[in-house]
Amino acid sequence: MKNQIIIIFISLVMLLLFFNVGDFIPNEKSRDIKIDDNALRKEALSHGLAAIPAKWEDAKKIVDTPDNPLSFEKISLGRSLFFDPILSRDETITCASCHLIQDGGDDNRPTAIGYHNQKNPKHLNSPTVLNAALAKREFWDGRSPSVEDQAKGPIQAPFEMNMTPKEVIARVKQNELYAQTLKELFPKTGVSFTNITKAIGAYERTLLTRGSFDDFLDGNNSAISLKAKKGLSLFINLGCKGCHTGMSVGGQSIQKFPLRRYDGFIIPISIFVNNHVQFSKFKFQSISKKTSPYPFKDTGGFHGKNGAFKFRVPILRNITRTTPYFHNGAVKELKEVVRIMAKHQLGITLSKKQISQIIAFLKTLEGGPVDYDLAPD
Numbered sequence: 439m440k441n442q443i444i445i446i447f448i449s450l451v452m453l454l455l456f457f458n459v460g461d462f463i464p465n466e467k468s469r470d471i472k473i474d475d476n477a478l479r480k481e482a483l484s485h486g487l488a489a490i491p492a493k494w495e496d497a498k499k500i501v502d503t504p505d506n507p508l509s510f511e512k513i514s515l516g517r518s519l520f521f522d523p524i525l526s527r528d529e530t531i532t533c534a535s536c537h538l539i540q541d542g543g544d545d546n547r548p549t550a551i552g553y554h555n556q557k558n559p560k561h562l563n564s565p566t567v568l569n570a571a572l573a574k575r576e577f578w579d580g581r582s583p584s585v586e587d588q589a590k591g592p593i594q595a596p597f598e599m600n601m602t603p604k605e606v607i608a609r610v611k612q613n614e615l616y617a618q619t620l621k622e623l624f625p626k627t628g629v630s631f632t633n634i635t636k637a638i639g640a641y642e643r644t645l646l647t648r649g650s651f652d653d654f655l656d657g658n659n660s661a662i663s664l665k666a667k668k669g670l671s672l673f674i675n676l677g678c679k680g681c682h683t684g685m686s687v688g689g690q691s692i693q694k695f696p697l698r699r700y701d702g703f704i705i706p707i708s709i710f711v712n713n714h715v716q717f718s719k720f721k722f723q724s725i726s727k728k729t730s731p732y733p734f735k736d737t738g739g740f741h742g743k744n745g746a747f748k749f750r751v752p753i754l755r756n757i758t759r760t761t762p763y764f765h766n767g768a769v770k771e772l773k774e775v776v777r778i779m780a781k782h783q784l785g786i787t788l789s790k791k792q793i794s795q796i797i798a799f800l801k802t803l804e805g806g807p808v809d810y811d812l813a814p815d
Contacts (some may be wrong), residue, residue, distance in 0.1 A: 439744030445796075461813065463470060469669045471672070473664060473667045473668060473671065475659040478667055478670060478671060479654065479655060481656075481671075481674055482655065482674060482679075483655065484676065485674055485679045485683060486679070486683035486684055487655070487674075487679065487683060487684070487685075487687065488655065488684065488685045489648070489651075489652040489653075489656050489685070490569075490646045490647060490648045490652050490685055490805045490808065491615040491646075492652075492656075492808065493810075494810035494811060497646055497808070497810065498646075499683070500671075501571045501644070501646070502571070502643070502644040503584070503643075504584070505572040505584070505635045506639055506640060508582075508584055508640050508643060509612055509623070509640075509815045510639055510643075510769075510812050510813060510815050511619060511622070511623060511638045511814070511815065512623050512636070512640040513607065513641050513643075513644055513812060514641075515616065515619045515620070515623070515637045515640075515641075516637035516638045516639065516640045516642070517635075517641045518535060519533075519616070519634065519637055519638050519641075520532065520533045520638055520642070521533070521534050521642050524609045524610070524613070525539045525593055525601060525606060525609070526593075526598075526599040526600065526601065527553055527599065527600040527601055527605075528553065528554070529570040531552060531553065531598070531599050533567075533589070533638065534551050536552075536564040536592070537564065537566070537567035537675050538549075538808060539567070539568070539645065539697055539807060541759060542566055542568070542756045542759030542760040543566030543567045543568030543569075543570075543645070543756060544563070544564045544567075544760045545564050546683055546738075546760070546761060546762075547564070547603070547767065548561065548563060548597065548762050548764075548766065548767025548768070548806075549561040549563060549564075549738070549766065549767055550562065550563070551560060551795060552562045552595065552598035552599065553596065553597060553598060553599060553603070554594075554598045556597040556598075557594075557596060557597070558598075558609075558741040558775065559597060559738075560658070560738040560739065560766075561719075561737045561738025561740070561766045562578055562738065562765055562766065563578075563739060563762065563763075563764065563765055563766060563767040565577070565578065565753070566645050566752075566753055566756060566760055567585075567642055567645060567753075568645050568646075568755065568807065569645065569646055569647060569685070569686040569689075569753055569755050569756075569757055570585050570588075570642060570645070570686075570689070570753065571639075571642055571646070572646070572684060572685050572686035572689060572753075573644070573688075573689025573690065573753060574689065574690050575689070575692060575750050576588035577591070577749070577750065578611055578740070578742070578749055578750060578765045579692075579742055579743040579744075579748070579749065580692045580748075580749070580750040581743070581752065582745060583735050584639065585638075585642040585643065586635050586638070586639030586640075587637040587639075588637070588639075588762040589635040589638045589639055589642070590631070590632075591722070593606060593635070594652045595812050600734070602672075605629035606631055607629055607630065607631060607634070610629055610634055611629055613645065615812060616629075617629050618806070620633055620634070620637070623637070624636075628768075638801070644783040644807070644812070645807050645812060646685075646807065646808050647756060647805040647807055647808065648805045648808050649755070649802050649803050649804050649805035650662050650666075650802045650804075650805075651666075651799075651802035651803050652672075652805070654667075654802070661802075662693065662802045663798060664796070665795055665798040666790060666795075666798040666799045666801065666802050667799075668795045668798075668799075669794075669797065669799030669800070669804075670793035670799040672792055672796055672799075673796055673799055676780065676784060676786060677784050678779070678784075680694050680755050681783075682751060682752075683741050683753045686753045686754075686755060687752045687753065687754040687755055687803060688752050688753040689750060689751060689752070689753045690751065690753045691750075691751055692743060692748050692750050692751070693748065693749065693751055693783075694746070694748050694749075694784065695732075695742070695747060695748075695749050695782070695786075696731075696732060696733060696747070696782035697782060697783050698769050698782050698783070698785055699723070699731070699733075699782070700733070700781070700782070705732075707798070711724070732764075732768070733778050733781075733782055734764065734769055734778070735766075735768050736766075737744060737766045737767075737768055738765075738766045740765055740766065742765075749765060754800060754803055755803045755805070756804055756805065757764060757772065757800055757803065758772060758797070758800055758801050758803070758804055759804060763775045763785070772797055772800070773793050773794075773797060776793045776796050776800075777793060777795060782795075789803065
């Protein structure tokens with residue numbers, strides 16, 4: 439019997455190693471990377487990564503839209519409304535309450551806190567507003583097509599600002615400057631809920647950020663460290679850039695998460711036949727270690743667009759300043775986020791060195807809103 443137990447134990451270890459071999463063998467690309475600055479820059483640009491314009495005339499060409507033409511007056515009005523608590527029922531909450539402009543563009547909470555300290559019922563984390571105008575869809579499930587449309591949601595949500603369009607219009611009309619400006623900007627429709635959110639959206643379209651990564655893309659080889667360059671090379675060649683692309687380094691598509699699940703391990707059953715090991719008689723059964731569909735706690739039970747585990751790809755600019763992470767704020771450490779994404783999206787087990795290099799690259803995406811020299815039209 440003792441020999442049988444030893445055989446079973448050895449068989450289990452061999453099978454675990456076989457089915458999880460990727461977790462124990464370092465990735466081939468963990469070898470040190472030789473960096474050619476010009477080649478790396480060219481490769482980054484060829485894969486859709488691009489620098490945020492440093493001048494407004496260049497940025498405006500990218501963020502302006504015929505549905506909401508930008509003007510100095512509209513942007514100024516939107517800025518005032520973004521920071522004005524009159525858009526919330528108890529006049530204590532502003533758009534900036536959940537989107538701290540000088541601190542990553544979110545609120546650094548696991549879930550948004552709104553009217554009367556209510557939490558988002560699905561425990562959703564506030565996405566950054568910085569560079570959001572560069573995204574093709576808004577919200578975690580990508581249900582909104584623009585920042586103007588997105589602005590309508592929090593204002594009306596009972597657990598956020600808890601207002602109705604009619605109440606918002608009444609509040610704004612009480613401010614003579616707001617009312618007069620809206621009438622001048624929108625002669626045909628004047629003070630309307632849509633026009634109010636268009637003004638807010640116009641301001642949000644100016645919230646583009648630049649970091650040392652942009653300087654590197656613009657030709658400054660010394661703008662980022664060698665470690666960050668190695669991280670960028672990994673980011674590109676391991677496949678991260680497939681989803682995290684564009685000027686915003688994300689926000690361009692809706693993707694399934696997680697693509698791969700590792701919520702169980704394989705054990706052999708029916709090992710013995712007539713008290714002898716019969717490998718040809720093996721049957722296999724997966725023993726679940728957890729019930730969450732995610733590689734973290736399923737707080738809030740939100741499962742993406744139509745419950746199909748499809749999410750808007752997060753914007754990675756300023757990701758180092760927007761902890762905690764994922765839709766429900768379940769993960770605090772960025773190094774754990776990188777590990778999870780590599781394993782569950784790419785099927786790759788990264789070394790500590792690789793994770794550190796990728797984070798060094800992500801730090802180059804830090805930067806506050808560009809101080810564009812906006813002038814009256």
